[in-house]
Amino acid sequence: DAKTTQPNSMESNEEEPVHLPCNHSTISGTDYIHWYRQLPSQGPEYVIHGLTSNVNNRMASLAIAEDRKSSTLILHRATLRDAAVYYCIPRSNYKLTFGKGTLLTVNP
Amino acid sequence: EAGVAQSPRYKIIEKRQSVAFWCNPISGHATLYWYQQILGQGPKLLIQFQNNGVVDDSQLPKDRFSAERLKGVDSTLKIQPAKLEDSAVYLCASSLEGTRGTGELFFGEGSRLTVL
Numbered sequence: 001d002a003k004t005t006q007p008n009s010m011e012s013n014e015e016e017p018v019h020l021p022c023n024h025s026t027i028s029g030t031d032y033i034h035w036y037r038q039l040p041s042q043g044p045e046y047v048i049h050g051l052t053s054n055v056n057n058r059m060a061s062l063a064i065a066e067d068r069k070s071s072t073l074i075l076h077r078a079t080l081r082d083a084a085v086y087y088c089i090p091r092s093n094y095k096l097t098f099g100k101g102t103l104l105t106v107n108p
Numbered sequence: 109e110a111g112v113a114q115s116p117r118y119k120i121i122e123k124r125q126s127v128a129f130w131c132n133p134i135s136g137h138a139t140l141y142w143y144q145q146i147l148g149q150g151p152k153l154l155i156q157f158q159n160n161g162v163v164d165d166s167q168l169p170k171d172r173f174s175a176e177r178l179k180g181v182d183s184t185l186k187i188q189p190a191k192l193e194d195s196a197v198y199l200c201a202s203s204l205e206g207t208r209g210t211g212e213l214f215f216g217e218g219s220r221l222t223v224l
Contacts, residue, residue: 098152
């Protein structure tokens, strides 16, 4: 499985953009990059995934480096409800292996 | 659309007792996962089913943990006998695609186990 490196924690202010980085330098060419988040006392929730091109959905944007060794999850306007642990996961075949993730705190 | 259902939400048992958790995945989802999440850590995959067959159980402590998925729908995870270190949240997830799918996993709210 590809190893990932994420900051342990990040802080943001409400209604400001947030850029959550992830390094995955050992990712294979066929691994999709998945992002999940986990709100307190809930199961993880899918956010977005991509392979090579940047991706957008209603929740967030995913920017993938050209060499695919890193990616950035972008929340365009953070809200208090975005406070969660965010996991970056290269999906190797069928496996989804979670690391420790980044704890995002959103200040009002 | 109904989500992944899990029960019970909370369970407290003494060490050496047994416990069982139940999961009902989203209708039509072929793949079912059980994860264990210890406080402060990310979820760890215990076992994955494709329909009613096991795809991966390499991290399942088979001396005390067992899981089955009858008829490729509901699943149960059993711990017998429980140890203190089994205290965790047990998460069930399902996905529509098969083992090579790249789609999303849908998680239940989890079953919190406390072993005293």
